[in-house]
Amino acid sequence: MPSSRSGHRDFLPLLPYLPHRPSIDMHVAHFVHRSAQRWPDRPLWLGLDFQISYREGSRRLNRIARQLLQRGQPGDRVAILSANRFEAFEIYLAAINAGMAAVPLNPKLHALEHAYMIADSGAAFVVFSPEHAASLDIVRADLPLVRHWVEMTHEPAAGTLPYADLLVGEDDSLPDVVIEPDTLAWLFYTSGTTGKPKGAMETHRNLVTMVQQFLLGILRDANEFDVMLHTAPIAHGTASVGLAHLAVGAAQTFPTSANFDPRHIFELIEKLQITSSFLAPTMVQMLLDHPARTSHDLTTLKNVVYGGGPMYVELLKQALQAFGPVFHQIYGQGEAPMTCAAMPKWEVNVGDGASATKLRRLASAGREMPGVRLRIVDDEDRDVPPGQPGEIVVRSDLVMTGYWNRPEASEETLRGGWLHTGDVGHLDEEGYLYITDRKKDLIISGGSNIYPREVEEVLLAHPAVSEACVIGVPDPKWGEAVKAFVVMREGSEVTETELIAFCLSRMASYKKPKSVERVAALPKSAYGKVLKRELRDRFWTGKEQRV
Template sequence: MNSFAFLDKAARQRGDAPALIHGDEVVGYRDFHARALAIAGNLHRLGCKPGDRVAFCLANSPRILEVIYGCFAGGLVVVPINARLHPREMAYIVANSGAKVLVHGAEYQAGIADAIDAFEGLAHRFCLEPADGASPYDDLTDARYALSSAVDVEATDPCWLFYTSGTTGRPKGAIWNHRMVRCVVMNYLADLHNIQPGEVVLHAAPMSHGSGIVALPAIARGATQVILEPASFEPKSLFATIERHRVGHVAFLAPTQIIKMLDEFEPGAYDLSSLNAITYGGAPIHVVHLRRAIAAFGPVFVQLFGQGEAPITITGMTARRHQELLDADDPRIGSAGQIRTDVEAHCVDEDDNPLPPGEAGEVVVRGDVVMPGYWNNPEASAEALRGGWLHTGDIGMFDDAGYLFLLDRAKDMIISGGNNVYPREVEEIIVRHPAVANVCVVGIPDPYWGEAVHAVVVTEPGAQVSAKDIIAHCADHLAGYKKPKAVDFVKALPVSGYGKILRREVREKYWQGHDSRIGGGAPVEAQA
């Protein structure tokens, strides 16, 4: 089954219904379907053949979904690029994927032109507005060359390359095939939120990432998808859009966005009564923030845990289960939910031996939602998929009921005086302090302990708190070896284009001048 079939059905069943709304632009399902087939036909006319890659770098707009479904229809492989990347980072993904075509917004033209040598492998470039060296996007939607129907594909044929964020080394392209996309669609509807025909779904996060993936089940159900204006995340604009369009479901938010919503929420200022689901993921959310969010916006939060290598859902928690756990004051409200219906997952030790419930280790997963491998990277594929299980790189623990508690990334674990410390656990305590808005805990070099636990804190506006106060607060809740040895205060923490705190960027400055990034390393000066 070609993944285009979901749009094909929606166009037949709800052709006159609005599919995509962005500001004053409204695209109906019949027109959306026709534009995607035109893109497929024009790409074929340019020499693209099934299996060829087509990249895009676009700010959120209907054009993103047109390109994705145009690639599906043509049997092509779509390569979404994070719109916040530097042009040379874009060029790396284009080159690594072997993309023949790049579609981009006018705002990227200058940067691409400055780094044009790095894009030399491209056969064609299209821009949403007139630009030197690029053809107009409208050429891709020329109806004269539209396909009459989608091409036939096999379930195992690639259709999407999802490039990892590249926080360690070069980004890697996780291969998705049509079977995986079908799993994403059906599993989301079955286990997380059952989107209904005509339901209004709002996109307020990058559609090259989680929000765009949630668009797939929304299209399968013939939902109306509203794309937030402006491009940058502004909570009051979000609230106004929910009120105006009677939004039922916010497709995907990072925890940092939820915290920002809480900061600007004014009870009664907007009618948010239409909301029945807000999906969040991409990073764990601190329990104190989740409780505040449910109190402010109601029992509407849906959690998912996944990654580009196993898109959207390894574990999840429905809005109803959130409320049940909250009402019971159950600590599992701080978990990442339970293993999804058709997924297997458990934790393993350093030798890949399965661990029983209650013991922490790396989370591994298998099922049809798992990628077959990384694009042109057999070594990384073999490492990630060893033993037939995807090794997620996340340290977690399952309890007896199958709830997953994420402790941290394996590579972020702090080893202090021979003791393992998971930053996530320390952060959960610090963020409970009323003066703390956000926090990132890292290990920094220490001549005695090897690594010392160190907290970098953002305070609430106007709040006064000292490092001594934070450490004392931790001492009330944590073993002595887990509390920070020191605390720095900053105005803001660095975040990725997807809203994740860049822990390694926070950590890196403390390790400059050391010959390694583990066990304290050794000062470079000491080696002279």
């Protein structure tokens, strides 16, 4: 048994699923410290009315890490539930700096969903912004394993530490903690087809590899003069893109608005000379549609990474015309973060008079990145020829070590040393990846993942519902919208509005059905399995189906 200082004792039994990988002397927090050495006076955290340099930011990470270690130990999990603010990314990095694992929670989720992830991860710390204090109060009594609650305010409620307490102390040197390459760095919770989320265990090796992939494959012109705008919570892909920018000494800034506000985004781009961001396709659509776009100078933009949902070709063409040749397409998932495949901006920007082949490839997810092997296989894990659909499988140092406390799910997903993504697609003759469906029926709405089974289980909890089936249907704003089909119990009555409200009371708002259709019966196979494709076809026929 390794010492507790290594911080990876909890998931060592899962390592045999992957091949042996030699050690490297690198961890994620080192990106900040190295940039502080090279560009000490450049801004790390930047706002309209403040800035914190890399020199001071590095010292802050060390002070926070030391305070965490006084209250815990390497290997502890630190859950983070926060609005969009720099402290959320700072505590993420400080936890990693202490040899602990960050567990960023999606702020859009329901309090009960947050409670499940906090309990499942065994988090010793929960760090949260004031906006989430009330929702956490509801579940706090049910989380006895949490030893420390920390609120990003100066005057928290009794039993809660103020965030400022983590910044005290004269010693701002690097903590003496051993962080191995396969130490757990990030526990990323993904929704599961069986209802409960699973924590994908991302190690320092995984995240360092991801950063290398970004800088080798697409962000080749990123540098210390860049300013990255985080429009999504750190539980989303924005933190991953942010790590790559930390490695080159770029500044990081966060909107002050609670929700995605295009006018505010345009103002920040102009005032702070934003160069970089991560956007879900829904955000791109909202920026395009807003009338304030043409009244701001947006010419500083040079790298916009997009992913997490379908970017339709027509939308991409409009975005290129409005914002210029700045867009990079990426493909990845929580189990292999962000950079399994990519199409860099110099390929995305096809220009006027592009050939039919180049235009067609705008519908692809690009090609496998350096350091990645990507295959398309049948149900027996045999390679299929170009053009033929199959499951996408990936092998790389990007790939997680497994799911937290889910050995059977880990073994199934990582069988044969390959990550089985559950996505269906095909490769063309030159290796461009086209993602055409989701093997696991995943719905991606506004960049957020929604699994039908989870919504179906809530609907079936209503006493008037006998059967339920949930699918994703095309939506011009969100990419996909959640649609439910229900079979009513004999003699029962309930309206569409009542069913949607019932779901909203039990899950995050973005997961609830946008529409509910009553049917006499659901289409089923001879074995009794609901034929979701028959329900989808009338909505998707003639449409692009892309992830």
